[in-house]
Amino acid sequence: MKSLVAxxxxxxxxxxxxxQCPEFREVRPNRYVVYDYSGQYTTYSVGNPxxxxxxxxxxxxxxxxxxxxxxxxxxxxxxxVHPSTYVIASRESGTIENRFDDSLRYGSDGRxxxxxxxxxxxxxxxxxxxSGTIENRxxxxxxxxxAHWAAVYTNGKxxxxxxxxxxxxxxxxxxxxxxxxxxxxxxxxxxxNPWKKIDGGxxxxxxxxxxxxxxxxxxxxxxxxGLKNPEEIRGRFPIIDxxxxxxxxQFMEGEVARWVGIKDLIASxxxxxxxxxxxxxxxxxxxxxxxxxxxxxETLSVGPxxxxxxxxxxxxxxxxxxxxxxxxKSTWNDARFVVPSLKVGNRRLKVGEPFxxxxxxxxxxxNGVMWANDGTVSYPVPVRTDKDGSWQxxxxxxxxxxxxxxxxxxxxxxxxxxxxxxTTSNLILLEIGQK
Numbered sequence: 001m002k003s004l005v006a007x008x009x010x011x012x013x014x015x016x017x018x019x020q021c022p023e024f025r026e027v028r029p030n031r032y033v034v035y036d037y038s039g040q041y042t043t044y045s046v047g048n049p050x051x052x053x054x055x056x057x058x059x060x061x062x063x064x065x066x067x068x069x070x071x072x073x074x075x076x077x078x079x080x081v082h083p084s085t086y087v088i089a090s091r092e093s094g095t096i097e098n099r100f101d102d103s104l105r106y107g108s109d110g111r112x113x114x115x116x117x118x119x120x121x122x123x124x125x126x127x128x129x130x131s132g133t134i135e136n137r138x139x140x141x142x143x144x145x146x147a148h149w150a151a152v153y154t155n156g157k158x159x160x161x162x163x164x165x166x167x168x169x170x171x172x173x174x175x176x177x178x179x180x181x182x183x184x185x186x187x188x189x190x191x192x193n194p195w196k197k198i199d200g201g202x203x204x205x206x207x208x209x210x211x212x213x214x215x216x217x218x219x220x221x222x223x224x225x226g227l228k229n230p231e232e233i234r235g236r237f238p239i240i241d242x243x244x245x246x247x248x249x250q251f252m253e254g255e256v257a258r259w260v261g262i263k264d265l266i267a268s269x270x271x272x273x274x275x276x277x278x279x280x281x282x283x284x285x286x287x288x289x290x291x292x293x294x295x296x297x298e299t300l301s302v303g304p305x306x307x308x309x310x311x312x313x314x315x316x317x318x319x320x321x322x323x324x325x326x327x328x329k330s331t332w333n334d335a336r337f338v339v340p341s342l343k344v345g346n347r348r349l350k351v352g353e354p355f356x357x358x359x360x361x362x363x364x365x366x367n368g369v370m371w372a373n374d375g376t377v378s379y380p381v382p383v384r385t386d387k388d389g390s391w392q393x394x395x396x397x398x399x400x401x402x403x404x405x406x407x408x409x410x411x412x413x414x415x416x417x418x419x420x421x422x423t424t425s426n427l428i429l430l431e432i433g434q435k
Contacts, residue, residue, distance in 0.1 A: 021057035024289070030068075030333050031288045031315050032058070033308055039295045042077050051117040052086065052106070054289060059107025066108050067341065069426065070146040070286035073117040076299040076307045083118040083141045085148045091406050091429040092150050093375045094266070094273035095224055099404050101347065101429040110343050110428045116145035138314070139321045140215050144189050146286060151190045151217075151224040167191050170243040170252055173203070174220040176235025177259070188218035189325050195238055198256060203240050205252040216325050220265065226273065226280025227329040233262045274373040279410045281424045282330045283337040284322070288315045340389070342409055342425040349432050351402055359383070359391040359409055359425060368411040374403040383409055404431045 022041065024032040034054065036042060041050045041057075051073040059066065089101040089112065103112045118141055152167055168174055173195040174188055195203045220237070222228040236259040243254030266272055275281075290311040292304045299307065322332035331337055340362035349355050357370070368383035370393065385391045391409075409425040 021060055024058055024061055027308060028312055028315070029335075030286065031312065032290070033311070034289060034291045035294055035304065036291050037294045039293070041291050042075050042079075042293045042296075049084070049086070049117070052115060054291060055106050055112075055115045058287070058289065063107065065287070066111050067339070068108075068111065068285045068287045069113045069149065069281075069339075070284065071112065071115045071289065072142060072146060072286060073115070073289045073291060074311065075117075075291040075293060076304070077293045077296045078298070083116070083145050085114050085116040085145045087114055087148060088112050089429065090149065091427045092226070092273060092275070093373055093406055094271045095150055095269060097270055099375075099406060099429055110347070111341065111426050113149035114146055116142075116148075118142070118145075136214050139317070139325075140189065142318060143215075143322055143325050144191065146284075147189060147217075147221075147225060150226065151221050170205075170254070171240045173198075173238040173240065174218045176219065176233065176237055176262075178235035187215065188221050189215050190217070190221045190224075195240065195254075198238060201256050203238065203243075203254045203256055204249075214321060214324055216327060220262070222327070222329070223262070223266075223273065223277075225326070225330070226275055226277055227282065227326060229277040230262045230266060230272070232277075236261050237265060271376065274375075274378060274406055275371060275408050275410075275424075275427065278422075279371055279408060279424065281339065281408065281427060282422060283334060283339050283424070284330060284332050285339055286332060288318070337423070340409065340411075340423075340425040342407065342428050344407070344428055344430045347430045349430070351432060352396060354394060354396045355430065355432075357393040357407060357428075357430075359385070360389065362389040362391065362409075362411065362425070363423070364389045366411055368409050370407060370409045372405050372407045374405055383411075402432050404429065 020038075022034045022036055022038070024034055027033050034041065041054050051071075054073050055071045058071065088103050088106060088108070089110075090096045090099055091101060091113075093099060101110060103110055106112060106115070168188070168190060174190075175195075195205050197204045217225065217227065219228060219233045223230060223233060238259055239257045240254040241257035243252055245251075246253050288311070290308065292307060293299050294304070319332050319334055322330065323334070338361055341360050343358050343360075345356040345358070346353070359370075362368070362385045364385055364387045366385045366389075368385070370381040370383050372379045372381065381393065383391050406427060406429055408427045411423040413422045
C-alpha cells in the first residue's frame with residue numbers, strides 16, 4: 001500500500017476528471033459494473049488513481065448506498081500496478097497517532113473507511129490461470145487491502161516494527177513463539193512475516209511462491225482489527241535485526257535482537273486499542289465495482305460480459321473467504337446482519353455548542369451502550385432504541401470535553417452465530433475544540 005504522504009500528494013496534484021459520471025449497474029447485491037466509454041476511470045499509472053473518482057461518482061449516483069465500510073475497484077485492463085488502498089478515515093484509537101475522517105470528500109457521511117483497488121485486473125480476468133493457489137493469492141489481495149482501515153495503520157514510532165507504507169516490516173515477527181497458527185503457510189493477511197525458522201538467534205523467511213491455503217489473520221492482526229483482546233494473546237514475538245534478502249537462497253535472513261510480549265507491542269504504538277474486541281464492529285459491508293474499459297482492445301476481443309461473469313464468480317466467494325480469513329470472528333456482506341448507521345450532525349464543534357448523534361437501522365426496542373473514547377478513557381451512555389430502530393443523543397459540551405472522540409454503539413452478542421460476533425454500529429469520529 002502506498003504511503004499516506006504519497007497519496008495526499010497525488011490528491012493535491014492530480015486533477016479530478018471532469019467527465020460525466022458513468023452509470024453504475026448493480027449485477028449482484030453490493031456489486032456494480034461500470035462501462036467506461038470515456039476512458040476517464042481506468043488507472044494507467046501509480047500517480048493517477050482514477051478509482052478515487054469512481055468512488056465519488058458512486059456516491060453521487062447512489063447517495064442512499066452510504067452503508068459501506070469499503071469500496072473495492074477492479075477493472076478489465078491489465079496494468080502492472082500493485083493493489084493499493086487509500087485510507088479515508090482512521091477512527092480507532094491506539095493504532096494511529098492522530099485519528100481523522102475524510103469521508104465527506106468522497107460523498108460518505110462518516111461511514112466509508114477505505115477505497116481499495118487492484119490495477120492488474122486479476123479479479124475479473126478470464127484469461128488469468130485459475131489454479132487454487134492463484135485464486136487464494138487473489139483473495140489475499142482483496143482481503144488484505146480493505147483491512148488496512150485498522151490493521152497495521154501505524155507509523156515509525158518504533159521503526160524496527162513498522163514501515164512507512166503501513167505494513168509490518170521485515171524486522172517484526174507477528175506470530176508468537178507459542179502461536180497455534182504457526183503451521184499456516186504464509187503467515188498473515190497483512191503481509192506480516194512469520195519468520196519460519198528461528199534457530200540459535202538466526203531467523204529465515206521464505207519470500208517466494210503463492211499460498212496453497214487462504215492466508216488468515218495472525219493473533220496480532222486480530223488485535224488490530226478488534227477481533228482479540230491482548231489478554232487472549234499468549235507468547236512472545238521476535239524482533240529481527242539486520243534482516244536482508246539473500247538472492248541465492250531466496251530467503252530473508254536476519255538475527256533475533258530480542259523477544260517482546262503483546263504488552264510491549266501495544267506500548268510501541270499509542271496505547272490500547274479502542275474499541276476493544278468486546279465492542280468493535282465485526283460485521284463489515286463492502287461494495288465491489290468492476291470498471292469495463294470500452295477502449296481496451298483486449299477487453300473488447302475477449303468480450304465485456306466474460307469479464308463481468310468472472311467478476312461475479314469471484315465476488316460470490318468473498319463473504320466466505322473473509323469469514324475464513326478472520327477465523328469466523330468477522331463477516332463481510334453477510335445478509336443475516338445489518339450494521340446500524342451512526343452519524344453525527346456536526347463533526348467539529350466549539351466547546352459549549354450542542355451536538356447530536358443519531359442511530360438508525362438498529363433492532364426496535366433494544367437496549368445497548370454507546371461508548372465514547374477520547375483517546376485514553378472510555379465513557380458509556382445507555383441506549384434504548386425506538387420502535388423504528390432509531391435513537392438520538394443530544395448534549396451541550398462543557399469546558400471539560402475538548403478532544404477528538406471515537407463513538408460506537410454496542411448491542412450485545414448475535415444469536416445467529418452463537419456469540420462469536422456481536423451487533424455493533426459503525427464507528428464515527430467527532431472533534432470538540434476550544435472556544
